[in-house]
Amino acid sequence: MTAAILSIGTELTRGEIVNTNAAWLSAELTAAGFSVAVNDAIPDDLEQIVATLRALAQTHRLVVVTGGLGPTTDDLxxxxxAKAAGVSLVRDESALLAIRRxxxxxxxxxxxxxxxxADLPAGADVLANAVGSAPGFSIPIGDTPLFFLPGVPREMKRMFNxxxxxxxxxxxxxxxxxxxLRTYGLGESLVGQALAGIEGSHAGVTLGYRVHFxxxxxKVNARGANREVARDLAIRAAAEVKARLGDVVYGEGDEAFAEMVGRAVRSRGYRLALAESCTGGLIAHTLTRYPASDYLVGGAVTYANSAKTRLLGVxxxxxxxxxxxSAEVAAEMAEGVRRVCETDVGLSVTGIAGPTGGTAEKPVGLVYWAVAHPGGTVVRSKVFQGEREEVQIAAAYAVLDLLRRIALGLPERAQ
Structure with missing residues (x-):
């Protein structure tokens, strides 16, 4: 059964906001067993919305629509x-009462x-909004059910589930x-090369790739006679993917990299402290997006040399x-924050994120990172390519991956 996703909002078509709803819905519908054939966005234009709804209903067996249910005049x-379904727009008293409350x-x-x-198409099935004011609704056009959800991601996700x-x-x-499967350490082309031939040796399986730097x-997708057959096919193929990629695969499903780093640190009983320079607190922010109080003690952002000396003892x-x-300063930063915070592990990063500040000897993108732990201090470096934010993100991942590998006893990978 093919499904279509339609996102409504002029702010989407103008590129003023990123359409995260569409990506999330695509993944959820795929996981539920639907084949998403269309994923489109259109502006807040009444006639265009009507025409698009009718066209999608004629060619798909399920349509999910987000956006345009708010209180303003451009929410159409x-x-x-109602116009696409050939019914009138009426005020739903139960929806009005829920909104009032x-x-x-x-x-x-x-x-x-x-x-x-609360003005909804006559005969629509009202979908309660547990976390917002605007209700959703569903209504058929022909034989196709259409579901209409708010554009606010938090409300949309709750209502969909x-x-x-x-x-x-x-x-x-x-x-x-x-x-x-979630991976870090190899680029898309190298991952693709490593997995060449898997689809040919696993009938019914296709591989998909999603890069988020x-x-x-x-994504190991399988189709079979039924879900159990498909599950067995996908699991067997995924096992081969993991065998080929090794510890580049750090997790599955929604497991996040920082979350898995935290799990690795916990598994060793380590307490961690951070000393950041060029990443400006990004590592701390990345780790604390998930519960970390049981292993993360604290740290410091030390941009100035005087701060490195005064706070960390460099x-x-x-x-x-x-x-x-330099490698020497990175090492002393990691050792210093470990000493000051009285932790098992100290982590540090120092570098030139750009776009200025580089020299012939130390170009923009040069980063040193270190992990001081009970077994010694490990220092690594690389010249990362890209804009300032990309260098900072790459540096944060590099040092966190080194920490993960030390905690799990895994071999290092060349950067």
Whole structure:
């Protein structure tokens, strides 16, 4: 069964915001067993929305629509859905009551914009919004069910999981299965080369790749006579993928790199402290996107040489003799923060993120990173390519991967 995803909003077509809803919905529908054939975005234009809804309903068995359900005059989705389905737009009293309760619970007063959100196509099935004011709804056009969800990602995801997925899952072909492997350490082309021939040796399996710098996801998709057959095919193929890529594969599904680094540190019982220069706190932010209080003690962002000396105890002689961007300073930073914070492990990074500050001897992109741990201090370096943010992200990943490998006893990979 083919499915279509339609995102409505002029802010999307103008590139003012990134359409994360579409990517998330595509992954969820694929995991549920649907084949997503169309993923489109159109502006807030009534007639274009009407025409697009009718066209999608004629060619697909399921359509999921996001956006345009808000309180402002450019939120036209409900009116367009009513016109496309050939019904009138009516005020739904149950939806109005739910909106009123939500608005007043926040200490606000209902206005005409709030009330507008209760105007829905006649006969529509109202989808409750557990975390926002705008309800969703579903309505058929011909034989195709269309589901309309808010554009706010948090509201959309909750409504899809609670309201949409239970309704559509019984109609899924249920003959596909996907294993998503998370990798770091090899670029897309090298990952592809390493996996050459897998599709040919596993009938019914296709590989897909998604790059989100500096990671590469490998999606092992399988189709079989039923879901169990597809699952067995996908798991066997995924096992070969993991065997070929080795410890470049750090996790599966939604497991995030920083989350897995934290798990590795916990597995050794380490307590960690951070000393950052060119990454400006990015490593701390990356780790603390997930619970980290049980292993992360603290750290410091030390841009100036004086801060490196005063806060971390880096020797002034080392700074004068080797410069702030050097293996020697990286080592003393890691050892210093470990000592000051009284932890098992100290991690450091220092470099030239750019776009200025480079020299012939120390070009833009040169980064040194170090991990001081009970077994000694390990220092590594590389000249990373790209813009400032890319250099910072690459440096953060490099030092976190070194930490992960030390904690798990894995061999290092050449950068």
């Amino acid at each position: 989705t409900a009116a367009a859905a 939500r608005v007043e619970s926040r200490g606000k007063t209902m206005n005409a914009g709030h009330e507008k959100q 609670d309201q949409v997925l239970p309704r559509i899952r019984p109609s899924a072909p249920n003959n596909t299965f996907q294993v998503r 500096p990671e590469v996801d490998v 020797s002034e002689d080392t700074l004068r003799g080797h410069g702030a961007v």
